[in-house]
Amino acid sequence: MNDYIICMDASGDIIREAAVENEIQFVPMEYSIGEEMRTSRGCESEELLKAFYDGQRGGDLTKTSQISPYMYEEYFKQFLEHGKSILYFCLSSGLSSTYQSAMLAAEALKEDYPDAEVVPVDTLAATGGIGLLVEKAVENRKNGMSIRENLESVRAVIPRLRHYFMVQDLMYLKRGGRVSAATAIVGSALNIKPILIVNEEGKLVNVDKKRGNKAAMSSLFASFKENYDPNVDTRIYICDSDAPELAQGLAEKIKEAAPGAAIRRTMLSPIIGAHTGPGMVAVILFGK
Secondary structure (H helix, E strand, O other), rough: OOEEEEEEEOOOOOOOHHHHOOEEEEEOEEEEEEEEEEEEOOOOOHHHHHHHHHHHOOOOOOEOOOHHHHHHHHHHHHHHOOOOOEEEEEEOOOOOOOOHHHHHHHHHHOOOOOOOOEEEOOOOOOOHHHHHHHHHHHHHHHHOHHHHHHHHHHHHHHHHHHEEEEEEHHHHHHHHOOHHHHHHHHHHHOOOOEEEEEEEOEEHHHHHHHOHHHHHHHHHHHHHHEEEOOOOOOEEEEEEOOOOOHHHHHHHHHHHHOOOEEEEEEEEOOHHHHHHOOOOOEEEEEEE
């Protein structure tokens, strides 16, 4: 049966056209900026995102909260009650407990909904990496794959995902417990731009540091050139937390080097942006 929902975290990034056309569902996630609590439901407006990152620049503290298994159960029921199974793409288990919570919810719902199922996918990815996997899952569904066939297909390409990104200040990642205090202190030196990856375990790793944005963008471009494999997929996500000039410059260099690349430009979800801060740029692709 191919009549199933494809769903993703609101922490993931996907171009709006793909989300709307293919009726991608988003699990809402809560975050705060200053004293204000908000709910992200995916594909936020550019105006809202710019205001969010401007708030960070102005000193507003930003935080996120975890989704409990009960909250997942309540969200998934709206589809299960109509006999719809759900293929759900979670934020990496190396960055969050969302996958574990979704698995607990899926198990708890089995008895009440024996004719449909929740199938969580540990993407080992973040931001546009989740978007790449969801776009591939959409193609698989259109090609007639069942939910379980689709699961195995996307799992097979997860090891080929590559995330390369630059942040302006590692102190945001330190606050969220994503990097150590020692790593954050080094990265906060004058005009030093840390370069990070998401490794094969789905965890953040600081792999390099560059002096200034120009050198950092050159590093991201070099990582693209070294790793891009169009035989796996030509789609590339370039995501930024309100750094449009840097992101567009990187996109233009990539398009010149790889004219056949299908570049997706998105602003970073506030769920991830709460932990990276403003000025981050990422290039995410399927690699060698």
